[in-house]
Structure formats: structure tokens, C-alpha cells
Amino acid sequence: MxxxxxxxxxxxxxxxxxxxxxxxxxxxxxxxxxxxxxxxxxxxxxxxxxxxxxxxxxxxxxxxxxxxxxxxxxxxxxxxxxxxxxxxxxxxMPEQSLNANWEEEMVLALDQVNDPGNLGTIVRIADWYGIKQIVCSRDTTDVFSPKVINATMGSFTRVKVHYTDLRSFLSECERHVYGALLDGQSIYQTKLQHGVILMGSESHGISEELRPLVTHSIKIPGRGGAESLNVAVATAVVLDNFARNI
CATH class of the missing domain: 3.30.1330.30 (Ribosomal protein L30/S12)
Structure with a gap:
């Protein structure tokens, strides 16, 4: 009681x-x-x-x-x-700072992903593909909100989510930064290596201030008339390509 x-x-x-x-x-x-x-x-x-x-x-x-x-x-x-x-x-809430060996792993970065369902699904997708760490912009939705936690289906226990200033993080990062952009090179024609995968919001994509920090612009080529993909779906496609090529 x-x-x-x-x-x-x-x-x-x-x-x-x-x-x-x-x-x-x-x-x-x-x-x-x-x-x-x-x-x-x-x-x-x-x-x-x-x-x-x-x-x-x-x-x-x-x-x-x-x-x-x-x-x-x-x-x-x-x-x-x-x-x-x-x-x-x-x-x-546990300590959500990056692991000391994060530079040896694939890291997923999220810019302004505001929908709780999308963030929760992305955490679950990251867990499926073995991504242990996600770095989020400070204006990305709260990973500990009930809607996000519920959407992860328990994957939140295996994937660390860290909030920081993405501009500073990417500026100091000495790794390949793959950014999903509509004008990028086809992911199927891009040589993929370990690094950071940057995904933007579904409505605005990667913010203007972060685009200069992208070292490799990639896109998922479409064949139909849809304007864009849901960010969680796009993340799954991108991670699947990395999983099959590195």
C-alpha cells in the first residue's frame, strides 16, 4: 500500500x-x-x-x-x-560520461532529436548494432523521460547517452565524422571506417554550425518520392551499412 x-x-x-x-x-x-x-x-x-x-x-x-x-x-x-x-x-541515474576508451569505438552523435519515441528507438537500434555510446546535443530530448525509456525496451541499460556541446565535442574529436546530409555522397559508395556517425533532426537535419565539422557527408539514396526518412529509420540504415562494411 x-x-x-x-x-x-x-x-x-x-x-x-x-x-x-x-x-x-x-x-x-x-x-x-x-x-x-x-x-x-x-x-x-x-x-x-x-x-x-x-x-x-x-x-x-x-x-x-x-x-x-x-x-x-x-x-x-x-x-x-x-x-x-x-x-x-x-x-x-548513473554517471553518463563517455567511457575512457570511446575513441576506439563507433560512436553515434545526435543533433536536436526532439521526439522521445525517435530517441528511444535509436537507443534500441544502437544496442542492436553494438553501439555502446551516444553523444547528444544539449537540446536533444531527455533520455530519462518515460516515453524514451519505454521505447528503448530495456536497451537503455546497455547504451550510455551523454549530453554535451556537440560543436566542442566534434571540434576536439580527432576521428572521422560521418554526417547524414541530403547532399552527401551515397553511403553505398563511401568507404566506411570507425568514427563518429552524426544524425540530425528529422525536420532540420544537421544544424548549420555543425556541418563544417563533418569530414564525410553521406546520404541514403532513395528511389521514390518521399522527402525524407524518419531519423530512427535512417539511423538503422546507416548503422547497418557500417556493420556490414567495417
């Missing part, structure tokens, strides 16, 4: 200002909850129905956290799902 104070606290984490103040965020649904329990991320609390608790592997309770056995209605009151008969976890 949740107290009114507890319920208010958990619900407040839907909003960015409270997430940042508390350093905590919400993970909802069976898939996300189980992924975060399996990971080394710190869980503060788990809210779960009695039926869902029976399905969880006992090994997942090796972590120390507050456990609340609740009704489905309690989950709906504090979370964002319209239907949730399983659980909800309150998780501590």
Missing part, C-alpha cells in the same frame, strides 16, 4: 525538473523492469503486483531496494502507462 506522499513522489518523476532534482527516473512494464533488475543500475524501489512478483526470478532480488506490493490501479496512478498489471521501478 502506497502512502499519498509516496505516490506523489513516484508520480513527480514523470517530470524532468523532478527527475533532475532527485537523480531518479521511472521504468515501467515487465520488459523494462526485468532488464534494469538484471543490470548493474541502482534500483531504489520496485512497485509490483502480487501476480507479477510470482513470475520474477528470485535471483533478481539480489539488489537491495524498497519493495511495494501494489494493485494495478496504483501503478496507473504513478506511472504513464494506460495499462500496467506488472510493475514499475524507480532507478537512480
Amino acid at each position: 502506497l502512502s499519498k506522499r509516496q505516490s506523489k513522489y513516484f508520480k513527480s518523476l514523470q517530470l524532468k525538473k523532478y527527475r533532475q532534482a532527485e537523480g531518479k527516473f521511472l521504468v515501467e512494464g515487465a520488459k523494462g523492469v526485468e532488464e534494469v533488475l538484471k543490470s548493474d543500475w541502482e534500483v531504489e524501489a520496485l512497485l509490483a503486483t502480487s501476480e507479477y512478483l510470482k513470475t520474477l526470478d528470485k535471483g533478481l532480488f539480489r539488489k537491495k531496494f524498497d519493495l511495494f506490493e501494489v494493485k494495478e490501479n496504483d501503478l496507473l496512478q504513478v506511472g504513464t502507462f494506460k495499462s500496467n498489471s506488472t510493475g514499475l521501478a524507480v532507478v537512480k
Whole structure:
């Protein structure tokens, strides 16, 4: 049974200002909850129905956290799902700085990706292709928002997302920077090597201030009449080409 104070606290984490103040965020649904329990991320609390608790592997309770056995209605009151008969976890935000060896890995950079669904899907796609780190412009949407976390389907536990001044980051980066631009060279005709892959927003593309920092402009050639691709779809196509060629 949740107290009114507890319920208010958990619900407040839907909003960015409270997430940042508390350093905590919400993970909802069976898939996300189980992924975060399996990971080394710190869980503060788990809210779960009695039926869902029976399905969880006992090994997942090796972590120390507050456990609340609740009704489905309690989950709906504090979370964002319209239907949730399983659980909800309150998780501590980890340090999201780049790994020390980031220059040895493929890194994905995102410029002004504002749609939560797109960012969450991109994190999931990055996880599929083995990308461990994503560098975002400061005006990219918050990776810890419920919509983003839900869209990652648990991949947020394996992909670090770091926010910084992209101009400074790319200026200091001594690596190939592949930028997805409509006037770029066909990705199918470009020699691809390890480096940074820069994707812009669906509506504006890569911002003008970052374009001079792109060392290799690439594009996905189309055959139909569509003006552009969804940024998450385009990211999947680009990463697939890198995966097959390096």
C-alpha cells in the first residue's frame, strides 16, 4: 500500500525538473523492469503486483531496494502507462560520461532529436548494432523521460547517452565524422571506417554550425518520392551499412 506522499513522489518523476532534482527516473512494464533488475543500475524501489512478483526470478532480488506490493490501479496512478498489471521501478541515474576508451569505438552523435519515441528507438537500434555510446546535443530530448525509456525496451541499460556541446565535442574529436546530409555522397559508395556517425533532426537535419565539422557527408539514396526518412529509420540504415562494411 502506497502512502499519498509516496505516490506523489513516484508520480513527480514523470517530470524532468523532478527527475533532475532527485537523480531518479521511472521504468515501467515487465520488459523494462526485468532488464534494469538484471543490470548493474541502482534500483531504489520496485512497485509490483502480487501476480507479477510470482513470475520474477528470485535471483533478481539480489539488489537491495524498497519493495511495494501494489494493485494495478496504483501503478496507473504513478506511472504513464494506460495499462500496467506488472510493475514499475524507480532507478537512480548513473554517471553518463563517455567511457575512457570511446575513441576506439563507433560512436553515434545526435543533433536536436526532439521526439522521445525517435530517441528511444535509436537507443534500441544502437544496442542492436553494438553501439555502446551516444553523444547528444544539449537540446536533444531527455533520455530519462518515460516515453524514451519505454521505447528503448530495456536497451537503455546497455547504451550510455551523454549530453554535451556537440560543436566542442566534434571540434576536439580527432576521428572521422560521418554526417547524414541530403547532399552527401551515397553511403553505398563511401568507404566506411570507425568514427563518429552524426544524425540530425528529422525536420532540420544537421544544424548549420555543425556541418563544417563533418569530414564525410553521406546520404541514403532513395528511389521514390518521399522527402525524407524518419531519423530512427535512417539511423538503422546507416548503422547497418557500417556493420556490414567495417
